[in-house]
Amino acid sequence: MKVFRGFLYDPPHGPCALTIGNFDGVHKGHMVLLAKLREAADRLHLPAAVLTFNPHPRQYFALKTGTLSSAPATITPLREKVQALAQCCVDQVTIARFNNTVSSLSPEEFIEEILVKALNVRWLIIGEKFRFGKGRTGTTDELKEAGKRFGFHVEVLPAVMDENGRISSSCIRQALEQSDFEKVSGLLGKPYAISGHIVHGDKIGRDLGFPTANLPIRHYNPILSGVFITRVHGLEEKPLPSVSMIGTRPTIESDRHIMLETHILDFGRTCYGSLVQVEFLKKLRDNQKFPDLNALKKAIQNDVDTARSFFAKQKTSA
Template structure:
């Protein structure tokens, strides 16, 4: 009998194909990928799914199978990044790597109030996706979720809602009513309910355990370079350009008055060397001042940015300010002329530093997320 037939292939090669290393394996891999996409509510969307506990209970599994990284992920510091990278690396058997986060911050519901955020929820989701996570599930943290016992949280959210085959958390992860759930309990429940659990050790930087609280503390101290080491990238603050009193222009240094997103943390008062990111455009070298303007009539703390060698109308634009280093603290000057001379010195120092860094000209657009490195 002529032609090509499977039985003409030696048995060892046929067994390899049938066991998944040949055509059958390719087909199965394609089926797993297709099934994951078909069962992913994030497929073809922005990559974020906002759900409540009731919706998870009513809708059943949102995915075919997942490998879940759990955390608040505010700021997406190097500790968070390790958790995400671990989940992406471990995801197997057609399981989609998914991040489970919470909004609002749990302390807004069960504590004394949420701390100021390091990034908006949209920016957080975009950065999470940059690490290879297919979908960010943002679970609304409300009184019902806060009252949910730890075991019920695992059953309702991880098993029934997300069809978790694996879960990755940090050592300080707590869950369930009164935060009674621990990584050890999660391991026990995973063994009983059929999902793997990986507990990632904390990352240390300069002897300190990296955390969102530590990042906030460094920013409030004005140490934006230390914050950048914790984040693995410079801190960025988003906002919109609004009209000010024009005082910078009268001093010869026009500024863009940036109104930050109200939920975000503003670094401590000072003069900073920054990059000014216009929406969809390049980064411009600039000098930023965060102060209450003590030389004049003191008022609320504001963010003003003088863009080097720039002329144009920015009013109403959505922008980001990326903090590189702190030039000096805030001083109350005796006159406007004394302040003007100091600004001249600040601008000259910033220009020299940008030139030394090779960044004296506008830079092309780039991601504000660390992302995996080759």
């Protein structure tokens, strides 16, 4: 899959079948849309292309008025979104920088400058709720009209629903806020996980008796925070039972980057540099500032005991 970043016109794009959106999480609704895009691209002998934006428009507008910490969280970081699009057999992703220029384009300018001149669209699919251009005022009818003028076909996909209504990134973000992982994985069509390469920590975990595999959370603002029962994929054939903390370490210091720290149960190996996926199963508690390391150690021991009973129950009910 080809990935074009930043500027839209360089290099010039050949004709394509296209879809547009944020694709945060790449959920089941997106997957239906992307399957239809693939089908049309094959039929028309065109590459299947996605136009997406970075940062997420909502983050851009929050940052314009506030601070990074007030920006709304995303389900997945950009790297994982691009990987998920590749798994949906997309040929080409253009990641347009969402900035003042792009956000100020009127719907007509968006169509002419971006869809026609920059991306050379011949076939376009969008969902029925799709809005675009300054103030999200552009509609699917306007796209259809423009398609007739500029010579591209427009397909509007009716909303993909589940028993609770239209599937959207917003309802997944809401379910994540409530740590409802069953609902999240139902909407995503896969378990919710955060992936990354394991980095070195401060080695305090070893002294505490709970060494951790640490993943830095650098490029996005995660929705989850607190202590969770998790499973680690990527180190051994089977996923490994674990407990994880996502957030800073209030007991140890005050201003630190957000980390995902995972203690894998009964695991003695070091695995720095390995690429792992940490799958979230259940929230145990919020992250706390303890009076000393001894109190923190007791709390983590309690988390480990709860996780052991959870996994033991899972084994007996399997």
